[in-house]
Each structure stands twice: as structure tokens, then as C-alpha cells.
Amino acid sequence: MSAVISAREEILACISSAGTKGAEDAAADYARIERSYRQAARLSHAATLDLLEERLHEYGARVFRVAESEIASLCARLLRERGARRIVVPAGLPEKWLAGAGSAAESTLEIVPDADFDAAALDSFDSVMTASTVAIAETGTIVLASAPDEGRRAITLVPDYHLCVVREGDVVETVVEGMRRLDAVKEMPLTLISGPSATADIEMTRIKGVHGPRFLDVAVVRA
Amino acid sequence: MSVMELDPRTALSFPKAAKMLLKETELRGNVRRATETIQAKRRKLVAEKDDWQELRESARQIRAHVLAHLGAYLEEFERNLTRAGGTVHWARNAEEAQAIVVSLAKEAGAQEVIKIKSMTTEEIHLNGALEEAGIHAYETDLAELILQLGHDTPSHIVVPALHKNRAQIREIFKREMNLPELGSAPEDLAEAARRFLREKFLRVHTAVSGANFLIAETGGICIVESEGNGRMCLTLPDTLIAVVGIEKVLPRFGDLEVMLQLLARSATGERMNPYNSIWTGVRPGDGPRKMHVVLLDNARTEVLADKEGRQTLQCIRCAACLNACPVYRQTGGHAYGSVYAGPIGAILTPQLMEMKHGQSLPYASSLCGACYEVCPVKINIPEVLIHLRNEVVKRHGPLAPEAIALRMVATLFRSERRFRAAQRLGRMAQTLLARRELKIVGQNVGQADWGDSQWIHWLPGMLGGWTRSRDLEAIPSESFREWWDRRSK
Numbered sequence: 048m049s050a051v052i053s054a055r056e057e058i059l060a061c062i063s064s065a066g067t068k069g070a071e072d073a074a075a076d077y078a079r080i081e082r083s084y085r086q087a088a089r090l091s092h093a094a095t096l097d098l099l100e101e102r103l104h105e106y107g108a109r110v111f112r113v114a115e116s117e118i119a120s121l122c123a124r125l126l127r128e129r130g131a132r133r134i135v136v137p138a139g140l141p142e143k144w145l146a147g148a149g150s151a152a153e154s155t156l157e158i159v160p161d162a163d164f165d166a167a168a169l170d171s172f173d174s175v176m177t178a179s180t181v182a183i184a185e186t187g188t189i190v191l192a193s194a195p196d197e198g199r200r201a202i203t204l205v206p207d208y209h210l211c212v213v214r215e216g217d218v219v220e221t222v223v224e225g226m227r228r229l230d231a232v233k234e235m236p237l238t239l240i241s242g243p244s245a246t247a248d249i250e251m252t253r254i255k256g257v258h259g260p261r262f263l264d265v266a267v268v269r270a
Numbered sequence: 271m272s273v274m275e276l277d278p279r280t281a282l283s284f285p286k287a288a289k290m291l292l293k294e295t296e297l298r299g300n301v302r303r304a305t306e307t308i309q310a311k312r313r314k315l316v317a318e319k320d321d322w323q324e325l326r327e328s329a330r331q332i333r334a335h336v337l338a339h340l341g342a343y344l345e346e347f348e349r350n351l352t353r354a355g356g357t358v359h360w361a362r363n364a365e366e367a368q369a370i371v372v373s374l375a376k377e378a379g380a381q382e383v384i385k386i387k388s389m390t391t392e393e394i395h396l397n398g399a400l401e402e403a404g405i406h407a408y409e410t411d412l413a414e415l416i417l418q419l420g421h422d423t424p425s426h427i428v429v430p431a432l433h434k435n436r437a438q439i440r441e442i443f444k445r446e447m448n449l450p451e452l453g454s455a456p457e458d459l460a461e462a463a464r465r466f467l468r469e470k471f472l473r474v475h476t477a478v479s480g481a482n483f484l485i486a487e488t489g490g491i492c493i494v495e496s497e498g499n500g501r502m503c504l505t506l507p508d509t510l511i512a513v514v515g516i517e518k519v520l521p522r523f524g525d526l527e528v529m530l531q532l533l534a535r536s537a538t539g540e541r542m543n544p545y546n547s548i549w550t551g552v553r554p555g556d557g558p559r560k561m562h563v564v565l566l567d568n569a570r571t572e573v574l575a576d577k578e579g580r581q582t583l584q585c586i587r588c589a590a591c592l593n594a595c596p597v598y599r600q601t602g603g604h605a606y607g608s609v610y611a612g613p614i615g616a617i618l619t620p621q622l623m624e625m626k627h628g629q630s631l632p633y634a635s636s637l638c639g640a641c642y643e644v645c646p647v648k649i650n651i652p653e654v655l656i657h658l659r660n661e662v663v664k665r666h667g668p669l670a671p672e673a674i675a676l677r678m679v680a681t682l683f684r685s686e687r688r689f690r691a692a693q694r695l696g697r698m699a700q701t702l703l704a705r706r707e708l709k710i711v712g713q714n715v716g717q718a719d720w721g722d723s724q725w726i727h728w729l730p731g732m733l734g735g736w737t738r739s740r741d742l743e744a745i746p747s748e749s750f751r752e753w754w755d756r757r758s759k
């Protein structure tokens with residue numbers, strides 16, 4: 048045995064001699080933490096959907112409420128309006144969502160399923176379309192949890208335009224409800240998106256779009 | 271202005287640095303405007319949460335609980351991150367952490383690294399150590415980029431370049447990015463940064479970050495940001511090295527439901543910041559293939575061992591206390607001579623320096639209590655300040671009457687219940703104490719490192735401001751006299 052104590056052992060020893068308690072008490076003590084903050088929703092689901100829309104608008108995102116059968120035509124229109132040329136999509140994105148896009152004779156839109164593109168290759172896409180796992184109305188937050196129709200994290204980061212589908216049933220009112228739904232996927236890579244990338248580093252002026260997508264459109268889909 | 275040294279071991283004492291900085295009217299204007307803007311936004315969003323106080327109390331209890339069981343949670347975190355394909359390293363001090371990061375970066379074959387804003391890497395002066403090893407670090411947070419290109423240092427925990435205005439930023443970018451035609455609209459400046467950095471994000475394969483929270487239950491890491499530079503650094507490179515203070519751990523994923531609600535509102539006055547990333551170890555096909563976490567002690571265990579100082583480690587670095595502090599708003603961050611400025615810096619820095627440096631910092635406060643009121647994890651900063659003043663006096667004995675008076679205030683503060691009852695009275699008394707203290711300090715020129723006869727000259731104006739902000743009439747004069755009598759015995 049070496050006489051040199053490892054940093055790990057020394058730090059842990061310092062912690063335990065600092066008057067801290069061991070693992071055996073942790074669970075019981077943890078259970079005693081007071082949680083009298085608000086945990087349940089107050090709004091009806093319809094009002095929750097309205098609130099989400101309002102918050103997303105505040106962030107400068109556009110919101111469209113559609114039926115499932117209308118997604119394809121909406122997406123085709125939005126991609127055309129945004130002037131999209133190359134769009135990357137996660138392998139698990141329902142094909143029918145993009146059935147209307149890229150099919151018209153005059154369309155130059157190229158739809159490419161993600162195939163482990165490196166950063167430089169991703170940079171050649173101007174758009175990305177994904178689904179989502181949870182949306183939180185109170186904060187206007189959309190959560191991607193690496194599901195097959197959401198893809199890996201990098202694809203929703205490098206392209207400049209993100210078209211995101213939110214299912215009405217996944218919309219909750221509060222952060223608490225949202226985080227509790229995410230508990231089921233807590234080990235997946237999670238990205239909580241609250242409006243397009245922004246900075247307030249210059250004179251506290253909120254500027255949209257520093258590194259992440261600058262444009263965000265959200266399609267809220269009726270179940 | 272010359273660049274202020276942010277190493278507490280060599281920095282000027284607070285009064286000296288403050289005196290210099292108070293002449294910088296442009297800087298003070300920039301700081302005032304920025305802090306007023308954040309404060310107004312924060313106030314509005316805090317007011318809309320009718321459970322704000324309950325959230326604060328839960329956050330305090332969660333953070334205090336973590337500290338009381340720190341060893342257990344760190345080991346749990348280590349186990350779970352290891353299981354998820356990550357590697358945990360332990361560093362006793364800044365030098366060890368620097369050496370670990372340098373050797374990991376070299377192992378990854380890096381000549382350059384991209385960095386996410388991280389106070390912890392600033393604390394250990396990591397960029398200098400990397401540079402010495404021939405590895406260039408690119409700061410990717412807009413504010414940090416402004417500082418790096420402008421050869422400047424951070425003056426705020428959340429908005430590190432808030433002391434710079436757009437014209438100054440434009441000059442830096444024009445010069446350093448070679449963009450003579452650059453406009454001065456914030457949009458132009460952000461666009462210039464986007465272009466400048468995009469090439470780095472696509473090219474550099476090693477990233478260095480801090481972390482806002484570690485999650486013991488999963489081995490997960492949470493990083494909170496606005497610009498997307500964090501996401502770039504977390505997902506595009508092959509190797510990610512996170513340097514994290516040992517106190518940053520949370521027991522469960524579910525604790526984020528409290529922390530995330532408090533952090534953005536307190537830090538930037540947003541309901542939620544644009545991006546939060548939470549991930550666990552290495553996930554094939556998504557993000558870095560090598561994930562390292564360097565757990566940094568650097569005197570945190572000493573702070574932990576100090577019953578009164580321990581709560582300092584509850585901090586989630588939201589900077590609300592800076593924005594609320596009348597002293598910070600006057601001087602800006604550089605006067606604190608540390609990467610941690612403002613009220614939290616005034617208590618954290620001397621403790622991280624094991625009370626050997628930064629000893630004037632506990633005096634850089636009027637004890638007005640504004641920091642405590644805004645703190646989302648309810649750190650009783652005035653209480654810790656008084657405790658540290660006591661420590662300073664102990665070390666610098668002889669026990670002057672000031673020390674005795676300080677002690678008395680400390681007992682008053684010791685129990686939270688008594689503190690609440692005594693708060694109004696306490697505030698008044700402390701103002702007078704602060705005046706007296708500072709006068710004494712002024713007279714002891716050359717004796718202690720905060721001594722400077724000029725110190726007193728800028729005080730009347732500031733004290734005027736502090737006094738105005740308080741409802742002095744409401745304080746029952748009898749109780750005050752009682753206190754005063756006791757004090758002067």
C-alpha cells in the first residue's frame with residue numbers, strides 16, 4: 048500500500064470529519080424535506096394549451112394548432128415559407144408528417160434522415176424537424192428526451208430552423224408536473240428548450256439566436 | 271483602466287480597489303444599468319409565483335441536506351456516473367484540478383479546447399494552466415468571449431461582461447476579429463460572435479465545462495445556459511471534461527423541479543432560461559464518447575466544517591445577491607479581487623482562501639440584508655459576514671471594542687427565529703456599527719490589509735443611499751437605545 052493518500056480518500060475523510068452524516072441517514076432525512084410549494088395544476092387543459100401558446104409567442108416562436116391529419120400540409124407550408132432547402136429528421140419521425148413536403152414538382156427541398164452526421168455535415172442543413180416528449184406551459188418549455196422521433200441532441204442544435212411537433216397530451220401547466228413526467232426518462236439526454244437561443248450579455252438586451260436555432264415553429268397537435 | 275487582478279492572494283484589498291473603481295464613471299453606469307434591468311425583471315417574475323417563499327424554503331432544505339450528507343451523495347454520484355460510462359476524478363486543490371484537466375486534454379490529443387462559462391474553472395485559473403501546457407482555450411459564452419478578446423476579467427457571476435457597453439464591445443470585436451465595418455447594434459455583435467465561434471465548434475474536439483448541478487441518483491449532470499454555446503460544447507466534441515465543486519450535487523433528479531424554477535428567475539429574470547441540458551454519462555451515438563467529471567474541493571471541506579460558514583456552500587450561483595447589493599452596484603465586481611464578486615464573493619472568497627486572503631471582503635457590506643432577501647436558497651449572508659468579521663478580528667486581535675460589539679451582533683444573528691424578531695432593530699444597529707467600524711479601520715492605517723485612510727472619503731454618499739432605502743422611523747427607539755447601551759458597556 049502506498050503511503051500517499053489519494054485525493055478521493057482525503058476529500059471524503061475531510062467531509063466526514065466536518066460533522067456530516069453517513070449514507071444510512073440520508074433517505075430518512077431526505078424524506079423530511081418540506082415541499083409545500085405548488086405541485087398540482089390549476090388550469091384546465093384548454094387554458095394550459097393557451098398559456099403555452101402565449102409563452103411561446105413571447106419568445107418569438109410561432110405556434111400552430113392543428114389536427115394530426117393536417118401536420119403534413121402545415122409542415123410543407125412552413126418549410127416553404129422559411130425557405131428550407133435541406134432538412135434533417137430523426138430516423139423515427141413519422142413519414143406521413145413530411146408527406147406533403149418536398150413532393151411538389153417545383154420543390155427543391157431535400158429531406159434527409161439523420162445518419163450520424165458529424166458536426167460539419169450537420170452544418171449543411173438549414174432545418175430540422177422533430178417531435179417532443181413534454182411541454183411546460185408556465186415557462187413555455189419544450190423538452191426533447193432523445194426519443195426515436197426526437198433524435199440525438201446535435202441535430203436540433205446546428206440547423207438554424209427547428210420545426211417541432213408537440214402533442215396536446217404532453218402539455219402540462221407547471222414545471223413540477225413536467226419534471227415528474229420526465230422522471231421516467233431521467234437517464235436519457237434531455238434538452239429543455241424555452242424559446243430560441245438567446246443572450247442578454249450586451250447591455251441586457253435579449254438578442255435571439257446566438258448559437259442554437261434562431262427560428263422555432265411549434266405545431267401543437269390535437270390527439 | 272488596467273485589468274484588475276482576480277486572484278485574492280495578490281489582489282488589492284477591497285477598499286483600495288473600490289476607491290479606484292469608483293472613479294470609473296462609465297463602468298459604474300454600465301453596472302448600474304445592467305443590475306437595475308435584471309432586478310426589475312426578477313421582481314416581476316418572482317411576484318407572479320405565489321409559492322416563491324415555499325420554493326426557497328424547499329431549496330434551502332435540499333441544499334442543506336446535501337451538505338449534511340455530502341460524502342454519501344458524492345459517492346452515489348460517482349457510482350452512477352461510472353456505471354453510465356463516465357469517469358470521476360477528485361482534486362484536492364486548484365493545482366491538482368489543473369493537472370488533471372491538462373493531462374486529460376493531452377490524452378485527447380487536444381491543442382485547443384472549447385469552453386462553456388464556468389466559475390469553477392475561473393476559480394482555479396484553468397485557462398492559464400492550459401495555455402502553459404500549449405493548449406489554447408476558447409471561451410464560447412458571448413460575455414466570456416468579450417472578456418477573453420478584450421483581455422479583461424469577469425465582474426459578475428451570471429453576466430460576466432456587464433461592465434462593458436455595446437460601444438466598448440464593438441471596439442474589441444472590430445480589433446480582435448478584424449471586422450472594421452462591424453455595427454454596434456447588439457444583433458450585429460451577436461452575429462459576429464456566432465460566426466467567429468461556429469468554426470471553433472465544428473473543429474475543436476475537446477470541451478471543458480462546469481456544471482450547475484450533479485444528480486447523485488442518476489450520475490447525471492445539468493447545465494443551464496442561454497446561448498446554445500453550452501449545447502455545442504456538450505454534444506459536438508469527442509471528449510468533455512467538467513470541473514465541478516463538490517458542493518454542486520443534488521440527491522435526486524426530482525430536486526430539479528425546485529432548483530430550475532428558482533434559478534432562472536433569480537439569475538436572469540426569465541421564467542426559464544433558453545436551454546437546460548441534463549444527461550447521464552456517455553450515450554453511444556449522442557454526444558461525447560469520453561466524459562470526465564473533476565470533483566474539486568479547493569477548501570470547500572474547510573467551509574463545510576465551519577458550522578456558521580457551511581451555508582455558503584448552498585449557493586447555486588444565481589447572482590441575485592450581486593444585483594441587489596448596494597455596495598456591488600457602486601463598485602462593480604472587480605473590486606472584490608476574486609472571480610466571485612458581490613455578497614456571495616464577500617463570504618465565499620475569504621473562506622476558500624482559508625481566511626488567509628481577502629480579509630477585507632467581509633467588511634464590503636452594509637449588512638442591509640438585501641442579499642438574504644433575494645437569495646433563492648436562503649443563505650443568511652449577513653450572518654456569515656458577521657461570523658467572518660469575527661474570524662478576521664480573532665486573527666488580528668487585540669480584541670478591540672469593535673470585536674466585542676461584533677460578537678454581540680453575532681449572537682443576535684445566531685438563531686434564525688431571533689434573527690427575524692431582531693431584524694429591523696438589527697439593521698439599524700448594524701448601519702451604525704458599519705460606520706464605526708469603518709472609521710476605526712480608517713484610523714488604523716497600515717495595521718490591517720483593509721486599512722486606508724481614503725476609505726472613509728467615499729462613504730458618506732454611499733451610506734446616505736443605504737439609509738434612504740430603509741424605514742428608520744419604524745424602528746422602536748427604546749429597544750434601539752437598549753441595544754446601544756448594552757453595546758457600549
Ligand code: SF4
Pocket residue numbers: 536584585586587588589590591592614641644645646647648649
Ligand atoms: S448567495 Fe444566494 S443569491 Fe447569491 S449567488 Fe448564491 S444563491 Fe444566488
